[in-house]
Structure formats: structure tokens, C-alpha cells
Amino acid sequence: MSLVLPSELVVERFLPAVRGMLARRLADRGLTQQEIAAHLGVTQAAVSKYVSGDPEGDDRFREDPETVATVDRIADGLASGELDGYDALAELVALVRQLEDRGPVCELHEEEMPELRGLGCDLCVRGLDPDVRAERDVLASVRTAARSLASIPGMADYVPNVGTNVGTCLPDPRDETDVAAIPGRIYAIGGRIEIPANPEFGASKHVATAILAATDADPAVRGATNVETDDAILDAARSYGIEPLEFDADYDDRGAHLRSRFDDRGDVPRVAYHRGAFGIEPATYVYGETALDAVETLGDLLEEASR
Structure with a gap:
């Protein structure tokens, strides 16, 4: 990973553009090149x-x-004398x-360091406080x-028509804006x-609902990911000692229904599924400590299902 400071981009990309402007x-306001040079601090x-x-x-x-x-x-201001160098510097700072x-410097910084994408340049604006570190993780x-x-x-054979997703929530999430997904x-x-884009917080209501119910x-x-419901996956889960939890698809408040089913069971299973309903595709959620943990479990299940 290349380390590029935003200040480098300001010096190399911002200052030349602004000085030229x-x-x-x-010059358009009638100042001589010598006067302009004195104002800008250049030759x-x-x-x-x-x-x-x-x-x-x-x-x-x-x-x-x-x-x-x-x-x-x-x-x-400089042309009229209403601003001096200190005032101009304050405006530029x-x-x-x-x-x-979240402006052009932020955009350039993300291009130079793709690892920053999705952080909204909080690294520069807020620093590495614990909240930012948690969001980054x-x-x-x-x-x-x-x-x-x-x-x-x-994997392509198990993606629902409406698509799939992967998500992880922050510790002690409040709502879906604390869940990152694609x-x-x-x-x-x-x-x-x-994969159409980098992950963002608040990007998926469906996977967020399933994750918030589980972490509650x-x-x-x-973390969680979802695939279409397939008996081969459910059988594979049972072969791994996971008893899948079935829930109803057509509850208006799916989150509340999932919480109720988890409470009835006494834990959050690695696999929960429904068989669909009118206008709702059958879906299976695979859970884990993080999205990556859930995806690794899904990989094991699909490998077992293919045997």
C-alpha cells in the first residue's frame, strides 16, 4: 500500500491550479505581473x-x-485592497x-489510496479515533x-434473481446505517x-434487517450473507451439525419476526431460511461473526452440497 498524505495532493495538485486561477x-483585474508575483509569493x-x-x-x-x-x-479583495495576504491565506486554508x-482532495486521495474508499475521508477529517477504526475494520x-x-x-448458481449481499454491522448498532454492505x-x-461497488454503510435494508435481528x-x-434457499444447502448445514432455522417470509416486520424466532430457539443459528411467499423469493441467510466469517461458512456448505 502506497502512503500518500492529503497534504501532498494539496501541494502537487491544488496549489498549482489555484495559483494559476x-x-x-x-491579470484580468489590471494588476501587473510584478504585482501578481508579490501577492502570490512566486517569481x-x-x-x-x-x-x-x-x-x-x-x-x-x-x-x-x-x-x-x-x-x-x-x-x-487583493485587487481592491480589501484583503491582504493573511486574509487570502485564511480563505485558502x-x-x-x-x-x-468529501471534496476533490478527498476524491484524489481515494484514487491514490483505494483502501480509503468508503471511509468518506474520515481519516483526514476526524483522525484515527476508535469509531473510525471500527468503521474501517x-x-x-x-x-x-x-x-x-x-x-x-x-456461487453464481445460488444467487437469487434479486441479487445477494454481504454485510457486517458495527458493535452495538442502532439501525441499518450502522451496517455496511455492497x-x-x-x-x-x-x-x-x-460486485458493483465498494461497501458503504446503510447500503442494504434486507441484509441489514437480518443482521440487526441476529446481533440483538x-x-x-x-455478519451475514444471503443466497437462494436450496435443500442441498440445508442438508449440508445439517451434515456440519447446524440445524437450520425456518422463518416466515411474509411478515411486515421481518426483523421483529426474526428476533422472536431467535428468542424461541435460544440462539442465533448459522443458517436461517424461508421458503418464500407471493412476490418474495426463497432466501437463506448464513450468519457469522463478520461478513467474511459468514462467507467462509457458505463456501463450506456449497462445497458439501456439490458432493
Whole structure:
């Protein structure tokens, strides 16, 4: 993993773009290149290059509305004398902080370090506090689980028509926004598994409902994946000493129904399933401590089912 600091991107991609924008705007307002150089803290030759040469830096900043508005405001202030260098610097520092929080700097940082995707740049904005570390671990679990799911032999044959998903919740989750899953679900296309996006919190209501019901009954169970219900999978579970739990598909509040079934049973089984209902495909949920744990169990069940 390459380590790239957001400050590096600010220096290499943001500052050249903003200096070029400011140089051109100050020139449009009648300032000489020598005056512009004094304001920007660069040489007159650099100003000449900014004004007449090809734009430097990243186009995303030149096209970003907040950057454009800030540069125009600074140019007006410097040209009129209403702003000095301190004021201009304060404006730019505030802009950088804004752009690091889910703005172009955040976007560039995620491109340079794909491991950050899905964190919303909380690493930069909030730092590595315990909550952020927990979120990072959950997202990593789901990302790895999705890749592992795609590598299970024959997995495409067990993906429901509506798609499947993998999910893990944070410790002590409150609602579905504390459950990370794959946005848009995972689909089987042409015999292969298609993962449309990186995991996000609040991305799946269905798998979140199943996970929240399970972790409410047993806090150690925080992950799940779903496949279509198949008797071969249920038989495979029994061969592993897992007695699958059947529940009804057509309850309006499936979460409450699952909690009731878990309470009746006295634990959360590794496998829970329903046979479907009008407009509802049969589905089987495989549980685990994390999404990856659930997917590994599913892999074992599918291998057993194929024998």
C-alpha cells in the first residue's frame, strides 16, 4: 500500500491550479505581473507561465464551484485592497479543509489510496479515533467478504434473481446505517459474480434487517450473507451439525419476526431460511461473526452440497 498524505495532493495538485486561477483573475483585474508575483509569493517568470501557459494542477479544482467562488473572492479583495495576504491565506486554508471533507482532495486521495474508499475521508477529517477504526475494520471485512464470495466455485448458481449481499454491522448498532454492505447488491452475470461497488454503510435494508435481528439476540453475530434457499444447502448445514432455522417470509416486520424466532430457539443459528411467499423469493441467510466469517461458512456448505 502506497502512503500518500492529503497534504501532498494539496501541494502537487491544488496549489498549482489555484495559483494559476488567481494569476489569471488578477491579470484580468489590471494588476501587473510584478504585482501578481508579490501577492502570490512566486517569481514574475512563474506568473508569466501561469497567465500565458497551459493550466497546471488538477482540472477538478478549476471546475469546483467552491474553489471558483473562493478564488474570485480573493482576487477581488487583493485587487481592491480589501484583503491582504493573511486574509487570502485564511480563505485558502478554510477552502482546503472543506475540499478534504468529501471534496476533490478527498476524491484524489481515494484514487491514490483505494483502501480509503468508503471511509468518506474520515481519516483526514476526524483522525484515527476508535469509531473510525471500527468503521474501517467493518468496511474491510465486507470488501474482503465480497471478493471471497465471488471466488466460491458455483456461487453464481445460488444467487437469487434479486441479487445477494454481504454485510457486517458495527458493535452495538442502532439501525441499518450502522451496517455496511455492497450498494446495489451483488449479481450473477454470465456465470460470474459482479460486485458493483465498494461497501458503504446503510447500503442494504434486507441484509441489514437480518443482521440487526441476529446481533440483538447475540452481539457476537455481526455478519451475514444471503443466497437462494436450496435443500442441498440445508442438508449440508445439517451434515456440519447446524440445524437450520425456518422463518416466515411474509411478515411486515421481518426483523421483529426474526428476533422472536431467535428468542424461541435460544440462539442465533448459522443458517436461517424461508421458503418464500407471493412476490418474495426463497432466501437463506448464513450468519457469522463478520461478513467474511459468514462467507467462509457458505463456501463450506456449497462445497458439501456439490458432493
